[in-house]
Amino acid sequence: MNRKVLVTGTSGFIGRHLAELLNRKGHQVFGLDRSTVSSRSHLFHFDQCDLLEAEKLCAIVQRISPVAILHLAARTDLDEKQSIDGYSANIQGVENLVAAVRATASVQRMIVTSTKMVCPDDYLPKHETDYAPYTLYGRSKMLTEQIVRKHDGAGVIWCLVRPSTVWGPGMSAHYQRFLRMVQRGRYFHVGNRPIKKNFGYVGNVVYQFLKILEAPADQIQRRVFYLGDYDPIDVRDWAGAFQREFQAPPIRTLPEPVARFASRVGDLINAVGLKRFPFNSVRLKNVLTEHQFDVGTTEQLCGPLPYSVEAGVKETAQWLRQIHPDWFSAESADAERTFYAAKS
Numbered sequence: 001m002n003r004k005v006l007v008t009g010t011s012g013f014i015g016r017h018l019a020e021l022l023n024r025k026g027h028q029v030f031g032l033d034r035s036t037v038s039s040r041s042h043l044f045h046f047d048q049c050d051l052l053e054a055e056k057l058c059a060i061v062q063r064i065s066p067v068a069i070l071h072l073a074a075r076t077d078l079d080e081k082q083s084i085d086g087y088s089a090n091i092q093g094v095e096n097l098v099a100a101v102r103a104t105a106s107v108q109r110m111i112v113t114s115t116k117m118v119c120p121d122d123y124l125p126k127h128e129t130d131y132a133p134y135t136l137y138g139r140s141k142m143l144t145e146q147i148v149r150k151h152d153g154a155g156v157i158w159c160l161v162r163p164s165t166v167w168g169p170g171m172s173a174h175y176q177r178f179l180r181m182v183q184r185g186r187y188f189h190v191g192n193r194p195i196k197k198n199f200g201y202v203g204n205v206v207y208q209f210l211k212i213l214e215a216p217a218d219q220i221q222r223r224v225f226y227l228g229d230y231d232p233i234d235v236r237d238w239a240g241a242f243q244r245e246f247q248a249p250p251i252r253t254l255p256e257p258v259a260r261f262a263s264r265v266g267d268l269i270n271a272v273g274l275k276r277f278p279f280n281s282v283r284l285k286n287v288l289t290e291h292q293f294d295v296g297t298t299e300q301l302c303g304p305l306p307y308s309v310e311a312g313v314k315e316t317a318q319w320l321r322q323i324h325p326d327w328f329s330a331e332s333a334d335a336e337r338t339f340y341a342a343k344s
Contacts, residue, residue, distance in 0.1 A: 004028045004106075005213070006066040008097070009073030010046065011035040013170050014113075014163065018070065018206040019044050025210060030064045032057075033073060051093025058100040065106035068213055071097060072113045074144075080136050087140035094147045101154040109157040111212055112148050115141045116162045116198075116226065121291030128224045152222075159212065159220040164228030164293070168202030168312055169319035177278075179320065182242050183327055185249030191256035195235050196290050200228030201312035204305040211302040225298045232292045233309060241309060245317045246328075259284055 005022055009015035010031030020043060022029045029044035036048050047060045051073055061069075073089065080086035094112070101107045117138035119125050125132070129149075133139040145160055152158075167175055181187040208227045212220055236251075243251050254262075266280035307315075321328055 002026045002028065003067040003213070004030070004065070006030045006032060006061065006064055006069045007044075008032045008051070008069070008071045009113075010044070011037050012072060012076075013172065014166060014202060014205060015072045016170060017168075017202050018072070018209050021206045021210055022213075030066060032060065051089045051096055054096040054099065057096050058103055061097075061100040061104050061107075065104060067106060068109040068111070069097070069101065069107060070111045070113075070209060070213065074113065075140075076115075076137065078135050078137050084136050084140055084143075087137060090137075090140035091143045091147070094144050098147060098151045098154045101156060102151070107154075107156050109213070109217070110148075110153055111209065111220075112144065112153075112158065112160050114145050114160050114162045114224075116164055116291070116293065118142045118145065118162070121197075121286075121289045149222075157217045157221050159222065160224045161209070161212065162224065162226050162293075163205055164198040164200040164226065164291075166200045166202050166205050166228070168316050170202070171316075176320070176324075179242055179316075180324075180327065182239055182251070183246045183248050183320075185251075187239060187251060189236050189239070189251055189253045190259040190284065190287050192253060195288060196232040196292055197235060198226070198228045198232050198292050198295065199238065201305075201307045201309070203307045203312065203315070204229055207306055208298060208302045215301055219301055223297070225301070226293045226295050227298060228295060229305065229309070230295050230299050232290075235287070238309065241313045242317065245313050256288075 002025075005027045007015055007019045007022070007029060008031075010019045011033040015031070015033070019029050019031050023043045031044050031046040032049055033046075034048065034050040036046075045064075047064075049056050049060055051057060071094075073093070075087050075089045084091070101110055115138065117133065117135060118141055119130070119132045119138075120134050123132050129145075131142045131145075133142050148158060148160065178187070205227045208225070212225060239251060242248075263279060263281045263284040266277055266283070269277045270280050
């Protein structure tokens, strides 16, 4: 059944892909974002609005009168260190959206996006409301979930989704820099033990949103779904798949004790003011910490996913070749060969 669907956050990475998928599947899509930078926005109706503009938000929702709202708009960076007020879009913005839903009789279903970071990667929550956020962003998303629960989704069918680490075409500059290091042969593995993590190719994650949107109400009401690929992947295998697709130099391995020493040096470099130095103790902990969560309920609801890791790697590499042709130019390849010849 095709629906009139409002997607908030359509200028974001996942939101753009989701709006385009819903459009292809025949849903009538309306986008909302505080930014006007929206990928191929001619495919869907679009309104510019900040979630903190309560009256404007309510008026837009009432004018659109959607049957379903897929809420992805949020501040998602980890840069705020001083006050959770910096993440007001994830708190007061959600209060405003819930109020708009309550004032709009057409809305029957709401899917609200949270994050896996409501708990640390190495913490296994005992139940859905067992929170242990370790960043202000994670705490703000804990409050997102608590607001939705407090209002019981404004009286409509609702569920919460917690995406894993999502990758694919359109991903952030941070992950592009990582893949550039792989492509240039500058990335190295740490130690030889496998590090399993739940990642999610963006095509699979938006497919899961679609299946949740279309699922019977009793299968999603008041539930939490982790979104991502069903099988955890060893980061060594994931990076290796890109290395082969790029035809890049082989990935080297740095012994773990050496990496720990290098991370402490990075801490000192960061402390003297070079904040963007790419390797420190926090980054090393992220590299060495496994994160796996139970996607069984998501798999049961959504079924097989459309993309394999290999297919996702190929699509992502194709996108990178389009937006970064200089990475793959003959001059760049010659420079890399010269670099490695000098190192050998």
